[in-house]
Amino acid sequence: MRKPSFAQALLPYAIRPPDGNLLLLVTQPKDNFERMVLVRAAKERDASEIARVHVQSWLTTYSGIVPDDYLASLNEAERVLSWRDWLTRDIQIFVAEQDGEVVGFVSGGQIREPLQGYDAELFAIYLLDRAQGQGLGTALLRKLAEALAAEGFEGMTVWVLERNPAIHFYEKSGALLINAKEVEIGGVLLQEIAFGWRDLAKLAPPF
Numbered sequence: 001m002r003k004p005s006f007a008q009a010l011l012p013y014a015i016r017p018p019d020g021n022l023l024l025l026v027t028q029p030k031d032n033f034e035r036m037v038l039v040r041a042a043k044e045r046d047a048s049e050i051a052r053v054h055v056q057s058w059l060t061t062y063s064g065i066v067p068d069d070y071l072a073s074l075n076e077a078e079r080v081l082s083w084r085d086w087l088t089r090d091i092q093i094f095v096a097e098q099d100g101e102v103v104g105f106v107s108g109g110q111i112r113e114p115l116q117g118y119d120a121e122l123f124a125i126y127l128l129d130r131a132q133g134q135g136l137g138t139a140l141l142r143k144l145a146e147a148l149a150a151e152g153f154e155g156m157t158v159w160v161l162e163r164n165p166a167i168h169f170y171e172k173s174g175a176l177l178i179n180a181k182e183v184e185i186g187g188v189l190l191q192e193i194a195f196g197w198r199d200l201a202k203l204a205p206p207f
Contacts, residue, residue, distance in 0.1 A: 024139055035098060039139050042093040042105065044084060049102035050095065051079035057126035065163045070186025092147045096127070096136045103131035106140035108148060111157060115179060118196050120153035137169060145197070145204035155198045162191040170195040173203065 022039040042050065055076045062071060087093060091109035095102045104127035111121040122144060127136055148156060157178065160167055175195035183192045197203050 022139060022143060024135065037103075037134075037136060037139075038097045039094055039136075039143050040097065042087060042095045044087045046095055046102060046105075047083040047087055048080050050083045050093075050105050051076050053102060053105055053126055053128055054079050054083070054124070056128055060129045061126070061164060061166070062161070065161060065190070067186035067188050091123070092144055092151075094140055094143050094147070096131065096140055098131065103128045104136050104140060106144045108144045108156065110153075113159075115157055115194065115196065117198065118155040118157045118178075120148045120156040120200065122156055122158035125158075138173070141173060142204050145200045149200040149204055153200060155196060156200055156203070157194050157196045159192050159194050162193050167193070167195070173197070 021041075024037040024039065025035075055074045058066075058074055059071055086107065089109075091107055093105065093107040096104035104125075106125040107123045108121055109123065111119055112123075113121075122141070125137060125140055125144075127140075145156065158170060158175070160170065161183075162180075175197050177193060178196040179194035181192055181194075182189045184190075
């Protein structure tokens with residue numbers, strides 16, 4: 001039997017209600033218990049929960065990669081203010097909501113740093129540690145790709161720290177390594193690499 005592609009892997013577990021949201025049936029790794037997760041467009045009222053996921057994900061993802069002093073300085077209240085602003089801008093933001101709690105989010109829009117052949121960019125995608133390994137990252141990525149393709153964008157990039165374990169997620173999704181640069185975080189120079197998807201339509205087929 002042919003193994004399903006990355007884009008097809010979620011299809012048996014996805015339900016598309018008339019409101020345009022996405023319902024996922026996921027299995028919790030710890031208790032093998034199935035739960036429903038809602039993937040929907042973010043609203044201004046989600047700013048505080050997105051900020052919480054953002055900060056908590058940085059603490060778990062970048063421990064040992066980003067200087068400890070920098071991680072300790074992350075301020076959730078400041079992130080709330082930032083997200084309130086970003087939620088009013090012309091960008092796409094979606095959240096994954098489980099049992100009424102936001103456990104992940106993704107954001108993207110027009111590319112900020114030109115790269116030939118690409119016009120869109122995945123700005124951020126984060127999940128709480130306990131929400132990983134259930135297909136939610138895949139669902140958020142595909143939902144963003146679908147929304148950006150509907151706006152007329154064709155190719156999407158993402159910048160990620162080279163030591164971030166999430167690079168395997170991007171590689172599995174079909175993204176190609178296209179660029180690299182150094183960035184300063186907390187007074188330390190770190191290598192950052194860019195992945196790209198040339199065809200958003202292939203990343204986001206109909207659910």
